[in-house]
Amino acid sequence: MNAIIESRNLKLWYGDHQVLKSISMEIPEHEITALIGPSGCGKSTFLKTLNRMNDLVGNVRITGEVNYNGKNIYSPEVDVTKLRREIGMVFQKPNPFPMSIYENVAYGPKTHGIRSKTELDGIVEESLKASALWEEVKDRLKTSALGLSGGQQQRLCIARAISVHPSVILMDESTASLDPVSTGKIEDLLMELKSQYTVIMVTHNMQQAVRISDRCAFFLMGELVESGSTEQLFAKPQDKRTEAYITGRFG
Ligand SMILES: Nc1ncnc2c1ncn2[C@@H]1O[C@H](COP(=O)(O)OP(=O)(O)O)[C@@H](O)[C@H]1O
Ligand SMILES: [Mg+2]
Numbered sequence: 001m002n003a004i005i006e007s008r009n010l011k012l013w014y015g016d017h018q019v020l021k022s023i024s025m026e027i028p029e030h031e032i033t034a035l036i037g038p039s040g041c042g043k044s045t046f047l048k049t050l051n052r053m054n055d056l057v058g059n060v061r062i063t064g065e066v067n068y069n070g071k072n073i074y075s076p077e078v079d080v081t082k083l084r085r086e087i088g089m090v091f092q093k094p095n096p097f098p099m100s101i102y103e104n105v106a107y108g109p110k111t112h113g114i115r116s117k118t119e120l121d122g123i124v125e126e127s128l129k130a131s132a133l134w135e136e137v138k139d140r141l142k143t144s145a146l147g148l149s150g151g152q153q154q155r156l157c158i159a160r161a162i163s164v165h166p167s168v169i170l171m172d173e174s175t176a177s178l179d180p181v182s183t184g185k186i187e188d189l190l191m192e193l194k195s196q197y198t199v200i201m202v203t204h205n206m207q208q209a210v211r212i213s214d215r216c217a218f219f220l221m222g223e224l225v226e227s228g229s230t231e232q233l234f235a236k237p238q239d240k241r242t243e244a245y246i247t248g249r250f251g
Pocket of ligand 2: 043044045172202
């Protein structure tokens with residue numbers, strides 16, 4: 001397996017509350033990895049450790065390693081801005097900026113110093129095509145992103161993540177607030193994007209994990225109970241707790 005990210009003995013505390021208990025896990029490149037488990041078990045926290053989003057929370061202590069392309073992202077010399085450009089994130093609720101569709105997508109590249117209009121136009125078009133939104137918005141790029149439907153807004157957020165050419169996209173229940181049609185569009189999109197990106201997604205929806213993920217990791221109370229190919233994890237869970245969860249006995 002060619003792991004693009006690997007966590008090793010990763011532990012995290014919020015104050016004196018330990019939320020991650022020695023998580024060791026490998027994330028293969030160009031696959032979709034789903035993180036599943038009941039609410040409060042540490043999925044979002046784990047996801048956020050992968051691009052150091054937890055640095056933004058006070059009172060956090062982290063030990064262990066997260067290696068990205070073989071280098072520990074918690075080393076002091078790591079440029080966190082650059083890291084977050086390479087490992088982007090899409091949240092649960094679509095959160096477009098209150099600006100035009102165009103500006104939403106151009107924002108990241110501009111922040112990273114791209115000024116040429118031709119270049120920005122190219123990036124906006126390419127990102128919106130990659131997020132399967134271009135055909136729906138190409139004639140209204142200058143209108144407010146807030147006028148889009150929820151599903152369109154979430155695809156815009158994916159375009160925004162893609163616009164800075166990341167390697168990895170983290171998604172935290174990014175279809176949870178969407179209707180089934182929009183969810184289906186985003187699932188199709190993720191299946192296409194994985195040829196170019198590595199996707200790590202938290203999902204509450206086990207059918208979704210089965211439909212689109214290649215690998216799956218089951219978390220319970222801060223512990224990684226098991227991880228493996230999605231097919232294997234659902235057909236032959238190794239741990240009783242995984243079996244109980246996927247058969248709907250708790251969570
Ligand atoms: N910023 C925070 N400060 C303190 N505790 C937090 C914070 N974020 C999450 N927690 C706690 O950490 C635990 C795991 O939360 P979370 O990672 O959000 O779980 P999940 O995504 O699986 O629902 C929960 O007990 C939650 O209350
Ligand atoms: Mg969560």
